[in-house]
Amino acid sequence: xxxxxxxxxxxxxHKNQRYxxxxxxxxxxxxxxxxxxxxxxxxxxxxxxGEGDIVIIAQEGWSASTxxxxxxxxxxxxxxxxxxxxxxxxPSSDGxxxx
Numbered sequence: 423x424x425x426x427x428x429x430x431x432x433x434x435x436h437k438n439q440r441y442x443x444x445x446x447x448x449x450x451x452x453x454x455x456x457x458x459x460x461x462x463x464x465x466x467x468x469x470x471x472g473e474g475d476i477v478i479i480a481q482e483g484w485s486a487s488t489x490x491x492x493x494x495x496x497x498x499x500x501x502x503x504x505x506x507x508x509x510x511x512x513p514s515s516d517g518x519x520x521x
Contacts, residue, residue, distance in 0.1 A: 424461075425506065426451045428475045432464055440497075447471060447502060449479060454509050465500035478504035 432446035444466045451461040456476070463479070471477050480503045 423503075424451050424479050424481065425454065425509070426463070426465075426477055426479050427456075427458070428471050428473050428477055428502070429462075430473060441466070444468075449477065449500075449502070452476065454511060456509075463500050465502045466498055467502045469502055469505055471502050471505050476506040476509075477502045478506060 426449035428447050429450050430448035432448055434446065437444075446464050447467050449463055449465050451459040451463075453459060463481075465477075465479050469477075479500050481500050
């Protein structure tokens with residue numbers, strides 16, 4: 423699983439029949455502090471996330487497939503499975519924030 427920001431919506435005029443009714447979103451991985459990282463992926467949305475939302479992405483085939491389509495077996499690598507309300511980081515002994 424990873425934390426990411428939804429940065430766009432992917433529009434496809436033709437989809438595999440297993441993906442009917444799903445939305446594909448472009449997501450950029452972020453640090454727990456909210457800073458953008460280099461990794462970007464396409465994830466199917468199962469929670470009605472919108473552009474700018476911080477989300478949790480499952481990147482395990484069985485979980486991603488079942489969460490996004492309701493049926494196991496579709497070839498899906500990444501699915502948005504939650505929208506993050508906030509991230510609480512604990513202070514370390516040196517005053518820096520940490521998980």
